[in-house]
Amino acid sequence: MAKKISSWEDKLLIYNLYKKGYTQKKIAALNDVSQGTISKIIKEMEYEKQIHDLKQIRNNQSERLLIE
Structure with a gap:
């Protein structure tokens, strides 16, 4: 199992499979890793999601401050 997964699309697909209920073991077997x-x-994708969510909150607050 020497395959490396580096593309954003592959990581997103893996994350989505996990969120849909596939086990890590099954996903690993499908990807030969x-x-x-x-x-x-x-874990990396969950961090990316947290960062994205925090940026959204920050942007929403900034927009609200500009409106007020």
């Missing part, structure tokens, strides 16, 4: 690799990708 270790379960640990899938775990790291899921």
Whole structure:
């Protein structure tokens, strides 16, 4: 299992499969990588989602301040 997953699209697909209920083990088998690799990708994507959500909150607050 030496395959490396680096594209954003592949990581997003893996994250979506996980959110739809696929196990990390099953996703790993489908992608010919270790379960640990899938775990790291899921963690990375959850961090990316947190960052995106926080940026949205910041932007919404900035817009609200400009309106007031």
